[in-house]
Amino acid sequence: MDESIFPNVEVTRRTVIETGTTALLLSSLPHGVLASEPDQADRTPASIELLVNGHAHTLALDPRTTLLDALREHLTLTGTKKGCDHGQCGACTVLVDGRRVNSCLTLAVMHDGQSITTVEGLAFDQDLHPMQAAFVEHDGYQCGYCTSGQICSAVGMLAESREGMPSYVTADLIQPLTELSDNEIRERMSGNICRCAAYPNIVAAIKQAMGEQT
Amino acid sequence: MDMNAPVGANALDAERIVGKPLDRIDGRLKVTGGARYAYEMQQDALYGFVVEASIAKGKITSIDTLAAERSPGVKLVLTHRNAPKQGTGNHREAHPVLTGPVVSSYGEPVAFVVAETFEQARAAAYLVDVKYDPKGGHFALPQHLGLARVPHQADGAPADSEVGNFSGAYASAPVQIDVSYGTPLQSHAMMEPHATLAMWDGDKLTLHTANQMLNQGQRVIARTLNIPIGNVRLVSPFIGGGFGGKLWVNADAILAAIAARYLKRPVKVALTRQQIFHVTTHRSDTIQRVRLGTDRDGRIVAIGHDVFSGNLRSEQVYEAAALQTRSLYAGSNRLTRHRLVPLDIPVASSMRAPGEAVGLLALECAMDELAEKLKLDPIELRIRNEPAEDPERHVPYSSRHLVACMQEGARRFGWNRRNPVPGQVRDGQWLVGIGMSAGTRGNPLRFSKANLRLDPDGVATVRMAMTDIGTGTYTILAQIAAEMLGLPLERVQVDLGDTIFPEAAGSGGSFGAASSGSALFEACQALRQKLATRAGMDPETARFADGRVATGERSINLTELVGSGIEAEGEISPGRNNQDLSQQSYGAHFAEIGVDQDTGEVRVRRMLGVFAAGRVLNAKTARSQAIGGMVFGAGAALHEDLVLDPRFGYFVNHDLAEYHVPVHADIPPNIDAIFLPELDERSNPLKSKGIGELGICGAGAAIANAIYNACGARIRSYPITLDKILTDLPKQS
Structure with missing residues (x-):
C-alpha cells in the first residue's frame, strides 16, 4: 500500500x-x-409478511424500502433487476397476486400479506416455465438485465389478455380478444425496455409461449 | 501468434459446431434470474450513494456534512476534504474522484455517503449541503465552433487525412453535393446501471464491477489508487449491457474502493439512472459537412468530410465520424478533418460504433442526395464508386463484399419496387418510402490470452479475463473449444470475467469475439498438439471428434490421455494485420418507412440488414446482435436526443422517460439480418470479423433516406422527429 x-x-x-x-x-x-x-431516534422498522414464490417471509423493513429492494437486498432474490428505480424501464417487473407491477414503484409495506412471484419462482424444479424456455429458444435477450422483467411482464400480460383487458391498439373493445396480434404484444410489452433490442425475438418467444398455454 | 499472414485451412472450417444457431450456454441463468451482476454479489456490504455537483463549472465554497454524518446508519461521508490523493490522467488512464473544490462538469461527484442500508445512504445524501461559487462556461457545441482545435487522441487515428487536391477537384467537378448534417448528444442507456462492490483483504482490492474491459480497468484503478496492479482484481461475469458506456472506469468503482478501504468493510454502489447521464460518458453531438464531387457518370472525383465534436476541455477524444469516409468509396482527391471543441460538459467518449454510427448518418444521406441529383439509383451510384483498394492507404482490403450485400439486400427487400420520386406511394393515411445505406465498421484485433484445461472427467474449461456484455461470448467460445477438441458443447465450461484469468481484450470496438476467440483457438491448437503427441499421433493429421483423437484406424478416448488434467495456453497479437490491410466489416441496410400524411409521425414498417463479416460464429446470436444494432440505429435516426441546457451545461432529459430509446412498439417484427458467406483468412485465425457494431452502421441513414423517399422531407438534423417533418410535408389537396 x-x-x-x-x-x-x-x-x-x-x-x-x-x-x-x-x-x-x-x-x-x-x-x-x-x-x-x-x-x-431511527425509523421504526415495519414488520410485514410476504409470500414470495410460495415461501412465507416475515421481514422487518425500513418503511422506505421498495418492494424491489426488499426482494433484492433482504431476500437475496436478485433475479429482479433495478434498471431505473423510477418505473421507466420495466426491469423490476414482478407479479403481485398475479398482476404485473413495477416493483421499484411500490413500497414493500404496501404488500403485507400479498403473494409475489419473481423470475426465480416461475420454473418448476428443473423445468423452465414455457415463457423462459421460449426466451432461450428465440434468443429473447442479450445482456440479460431486462430479461427477468420481460419474462414476468409477458406472463402477466398474457393473463391480462385472457381476462379480456384491451390495450391502446385494440381495435374493437366489445368483441372478446381471440388471439394477440404482433401489434398487441408490442404495445402491451412497451413498458419493458431492452436496450440490446431483442424485441423481435421477444415477440417471437411470447407468441410461442402463448401457443403452448392455450 | 502474431497475425501477419493468411491463416489457410484450419480445424474450424468443418463448422460442425461453430456457426450453428445454438442457444446461449448462459441462457438458463439469464431466464431464471440466476445470472448475478456486480451489485448482486454479496449481501452484507455497506451502501454508497453519490452526491452530484449541481453546477457545471466553478468552485465548492463549503460542504456541510454534519447532518448527513449524524443521519441514521451513516458510516462515512467522503468529500474532497477527506478523499485520498489519487493518480491522474485522461479518462482512459485514471479516474480520480473528489480531487478538490473545483467543479469541471455538471453532476461530477462532490460527496459519497456510505450507510448501513440503501435507504439511509440515499436519505443522508440529500442532507449534504454544498455551496458553490459558479462560473460561466462553454457548454453547447454549436455556439463554440470558433474554439475548435485539432485533437491529438493518443489511442485514435490522426484527425486529418488528405489525398490529392480536394479543393481543386471539388471546385471543377461537374456535379457537386455540399451538405451539412447534425447529430445530437446521445447516451448509451444500457439497462444495468454502473455498479461496483468493493472489498479489501489487507492491501488487495477486489472489485465486482460492471466493466467491459477488465484488464484495462485493472490498470486504470491501480493508477488511480496508486497501488500495484497485482493488488487489483476485477470480477465481472455478467454485465447488463455496455455499448461503450462501461469501457472505462467510472466514479462508482473508485468511490466504492476508497470507502471500503476506510471502513474496512465491503461497500457497494450503483449509480442512479439519473446520475448515469452526467457521472459517466456520453456520445458527443456532431456537426458534419460532406462534400462530394463527381463526373457526369457519378464517379467521385472529390470526397470531403469535416466533423466537429465536443468534449470536456481536458480530453482529446473526438467523435471520429469521418473515419469511414477514408475507405468506403473511391475517388482520387480526398479530405477528412476532425475538430474538437473544448467544453465544460461531462466527458464524451465511445458509444457503439464511435465514428461510423453518426458519420454514416451524414455520408450515406449525402450519397442519397447525390444519387438523386445524378438521377442514378443509389445502389448503382455506390457500385460505380467501389474501390479496388483502400483509396487513402493504398493497401488491399482483407475482404470486402459491400456490392454483394447491396445486391442481395435489394433482391430480398424488393428494392426494384422503389419509386425514386418522393411522396408517390400511399397506404391509407401513410406516405410510404424505402431507403438504403451502405454500412461499414472497422475490424480490429487486440492482444488476448487464453487458458484451456481438459480434466479426467472429459470436461474442457476455458479461462480468460474476457467479458460477455450480452454479445454471446460465453457461447461462441464454448463452440470454438468444442469444435477444436471434438467435444460436445455441454462438455465445455467457460469461465470469464475475472482478472485472475489470462489477460483478454474485453468487449468493445467489435474486437471481442475475434480477439478472445483467436486466443482460445491458439490454446486449442496447443492442446491438440499435446494430446496427439501423448497418443503417439501426428498432430497435423490427428482428428478430434466424439471425445476421441484418431488417426487412420487408431482411436483413443481423450480422457485416457489427460492424466490428472492437461492444460495449454494460447495468445493472439494483431501483428502487421491492420497496417498491411484495410480491414472492415461491410453491410447494406434497407428500410421501409411510413410517414403520417397529416402529423408527420414516422413508423418503421420493415428493416433488412445484409452483412458480410467473415465467419459467423453463432448464427443465432449474430443475428440477434445485428438486429440489436439496427434498432440502435433506428433510435439514432428517430428517437435519441440528449438535450443540453446551453445556459447551465446539464442534460435536461437525464432519465429513461425522457431520453427516448426504441421500445417494443417502435420496432416491427418484420426486421431481419442476413449474413453472406465470407471467410476472411487475413483477419484472424477464426476468419471472422467484428459484428457488434456493424448493425448500427448505416441503419439510421437507411431510415432517413426512406423518410425522404416517403414524403420528400430531407431532414439533416437528427433525430428525425415529426415536428421537423411537418413543415416539409406535401400540401394536402
Whole structure:
C-alpha cells in the first residue's frame, strides 16, 4: 500500500472520534472522517409478511424500502433487476397476486400479506416455465438485465389478455380478444425496455409461449 | 501468434459446431434470474450513494456534512476534504474522484455517503449541503465552433487525412453535393446501471464491477489508487449491457474502493439512472459537412468530410465520424478533418460504433442526395464508386463484399419496387418510402490470452479475463473449444470475467469475439498438439471428434490421455494485420418507412440488414446482435436526443422517460439480418470479423433516406422527429 494514498494506520470509528487521530488519517480533514453514532431516534422498522414464490417471509423493513429492494437486498432474490428505480424501464417487473407491477414503484409495506412471484419462482424444479424456455429458444435477450422483467411482464400480460383487458391498439373493445396480434404484444410489452433490442425475438418467444398455454 | 499472414485451412472450417444457431450456454441463468451482476454479489456490504455537483463549472465554497454524518446508519461521508490523493490522467488512464473544490462538469461527484442500508445512504445524501461559487462556461457545441482545435487522441487515428487536391477537384467537378448534417448528444442507456462492490483483504482490492474491459480497468484503478496492479482484481461475469458506456472506469468503482478501504468493510454502489447521464460518458453531438464531387457518370472525383465534436476541455477524444469516409468509396482527391471543441460538459467518449454510427448518418444521406441529383439509383451510384483498394492507404482490403450485400439486400427487400420520386406511394393515411445505406465498421484485433484445461472427467474449461456484455461470448467460445477438441458443447465450461484469468481484450470496438476467440483457438491448437503427441499421433493429421483423437484406424478416448488434467495456453497479437490491410466489416441496410400524411409521425414498417463479416460464429446470436444494432440505429435516426441546457451545461432529459430509446412498439417484427458467406483468412485465425457494431452502421441513414423517399422531407438534423417533418410535408389537396 502506498502511504501517500491510503494512511497506513489502524483506523476505527472510535480512534478517529475519540483520540483525534484524524490528522493521521488525512491532514486536510477538518472534522471526523467517519460519521457519528446513528441517531437512535431511527425509523421504526415495519414488520410485514410476504409470500414470495410460495415461501412465507416475515421481514422487518425500513418503511422506505421498495418492494424491489426488499426482494433484492433482504431476500437475496436478485433475479429482479433495478434498471431505473423510477418505473421507466420495466426491469423490476414482478407479479403481485398475479398482476404485473413495477416493483421499484411500490413500497414493500404496501404488500403485507400479498403473494409475489419473481423470475426465480416461475420454473418448476428443473423445468423452465414455457415463457423462459421460449426466451432461450428465440434468443429473447442479450445482456440479460431486462430479461427477468420481460419474462414476468409477458406472463402477466398474457393473463391480462385472457381476462379480456384491451390495450391502446385494440381495435374493437366489445368483441372478446381471440388471439394477440404482433401489434398487441408490442404495445402491451412497451413498458419493458431492452436496450440490446431483442424485441423481435421477444415477440417471437411470447407468441410461442402463448401457443403452448392455450 | 502474431497475425501477419493468411491463416489457410484450419480445424474450424468443418463448422460442425461453430456457426450453428445454438442457444446461449448462459441462457438458463439469464431466464431464471440466476445470472448475478456486480451489485448482486454479496449481501452484507455497506451502501454508497453519490452526491452530484449541481453546477457545471466553478468552485465548492463549503460542504456541510454534519447532518448527513449524524443521519441514521451513516458510516462515512467522503468529500474532497477527506478523499485520498489519487493518480491522474485522461479518462482512459485514471479516474480520480473528489480531487478538490473545483467543479469541471455538471453532476461530477462532490460527496459519497456510505450507510448501513440503501435507504439511509440515499436519505443522508440529500442532507449534504454544498455551496458553490459558479462560473460561466462553454457548454453547447454549436455556439463554440470558433474554439475548435485539432485533437491529438493518443489511442485514435490522426484527425486529418488528405489525398490529392480536394479543393481543386471539388471546385471543377461537374456535379457537386455540399451538405451539412447534425447529430445530437446521445447516451448509451444500457439497462444495468454502473455498479461496483468493493472489498479489501489487507492491501488487495477486489472489485465486482460492471466493466467491459477488465484488464484495462485493472490498470486504470491501480493508477488511480496508486497501488500495484497485482493488488487489483476485477470480477465481472455478467454485465447488463455496455455499448461503450462501461469501457472505462467510472466514479462508482473508485468511490466504492476508497470507502471500503476506510471502513474496512465491503461497500457497494450503483449509480442512479439519473446520475448515469452526467457521472459517466456520453456520445458527443456532431456537426458534419460532406462534400462530394463527381463526373457526369457519378464517379467521385472529390470526397470531403469535416466533423466537429465536443468534449470536456481536458480530453482529446473526438467523435471520429469521418473515419469511414477514408475507405468506403473511391475517388482520387480526398479530405477528412476532425475538430474538437473544448467544453465544460461531462466527458464524451465511445458509444457503439464511435465514428461510423453518426458519420454514416451524414455520408450515406449525402450519397442519397447525390444519387438523386445524378438521377442514378443509389445502389448503382455506390457500385460505380467501389474501390479496388483502400483509396487513402493504398493497401488491399482483407475482404470486402459491400456490392454483394447491396445486391442481395435489394433482391430480398424488393428494392426494384422503389419509386425514386418522393411522396408517390400511399397506404391509407401513410406516405410510404424505402431507403438504403451502405454500412461499414472497422475490424480490429487486440492482444488476448487464453487458458484451456481438459480434466479426467472429459470436461474442457476455458479461462480468460474476457467479458460477455450480452454479445454471446460465453457461447461462441464454448463452440470454438468444442469444435477444436471434438467435444460436445455441454462438455465445455467457460469461465470469464475475472482478472485472475489470462489477460483478454474485453468487449468493445467489435474486437471481442475475434480477439478472445483467436486466443482460445491458439490454446486449442496447443492442446491438440499435446494430446496427439501423448497418443503417439501426428498432430497435423490427428482428428478430434466424439471425445476421441484418431488417426487412420487408431482411436483413443481423450480422457485416457489427460492424466490428472492437461492444460495449454494460447495468445493472439494483431501483428502487421491492420497496417498491411484495410480491414472492415461491410453491410447494406434497407428500410421501409411510413410517414403520417397529416402529423408527420414516422413508423418503421420493415428493416433488412445484409452483412458480410467473415465467419459467423453463432448464427443465432449474430443475428440477434445485428438486429440489436439496427434498432440502435433506428433510435439514432428517430428517437435519441440528449438535450443540453446551453445556459447551465446539464442534460435536461437525464432519465429513461425522457431520453427516448426504441421500445417494443417502435420496432416491427418484420426486421431481419442476413449474413453472406465470407471467410476472411487475413483477419484472424477464426476468419471472422467484428459484428457488434456493424448493425448500427448505416441503419439510421437507411431510415432517413426512406423518410425522404416517403414524403420528400430531407431532414439533416437528427433525430428525425415529426415536428421537423411537418413543415416539409406535401400540401394536402
